[in-house]
Amino acid sequence: MHEMAMAEGIMDIVKDYAEKNNAVKVHTISLLIGEMTGVVVDSLEFCFKALSKGTIAENAEIKLKNVPLVGHCNDCNWQGHIENYNFFCPHCKSGHMDIISGRELRVEYLEVD
């Protein structure tokens, strides 16, 4: 249940940015969630609901954007979606693959008043 720790992280960021922007109400919180992360979305929403009660972000809508797992081969420059978590390059079989995206756990933007 690390979703509670994540919800706390989101709350800290939301409070910080709301304050910086003199917001009185947070309507929307947009999150980027990578394909290769272990997040149970329902549980995250549940935790955030509980945490945000009585705060500026109470009843804020959480928007989730899933970010696909994309790799880049350092040997042949192939870039594309990683299938079945196989990090060997489908083009040249090299194992020197960097993760370009898919590990995000990030607050992208807020809608505030």
Add this chain to the structure above:
Amino acid sequence: MEVSVMEDILGGNDKIAAENAQIFKNNNIFALNIIGSPGAGKTTLLEKTIGKLKKSLNMAIIEGDLFTSKDADRIASHEIPVIQINTSGGCHLDAAMVQKVLPQLNLAELDLVIIENVGNLVCPAEFNIGEDSKAAVLSITEGDDKPLKYPLIFKEAAVSILNKVDILPFTNFDMASAKNDITCLHPGIEIIETSCQQESGIDEWCKWLENAVKSKQNG
């Protein structure tokens, strides 16, 4: 109005983890974060490791546990420094919990700190605690499908230990398939087969650890 943010949700933890990493570096310590399901054999492996390495390396153990000090008591019987962190139900250690207990260790004297995380293959993989490397322990009874079911920990780990190979004959665990999945997930990962019961593979594992300590200390 829309406010652009682009901040990592676990950024607060990452910051403290970086401080811990600096503390380990300043003290010339290799720190290992050992992760696996409850019962995979993490504590048993540590006990075997201590037996082999405590003469040649100054080591200390940090034990993460939900509520009890059972594992810490087992380690303490081997007469090396051990610290217990109870997460009170929390499913993982975080960097702040580790930072809080570090002053209890005589860091200047240590070469190796091993942190046994809370038994769980999912949550601890997302939380860096300032370690140099993660080790993933998977036991044969858990099944050969687990690497692809819990890919993140095998991607994050520098070394994967397949423990309890002594009971392979009594299971349908397909060793070749498990190793292939782990290697596809993480090309170049070190995979070590162990049986803590028959003490096989322990030497190879200890060699890996000694080399890791050595390369850290030689910069």
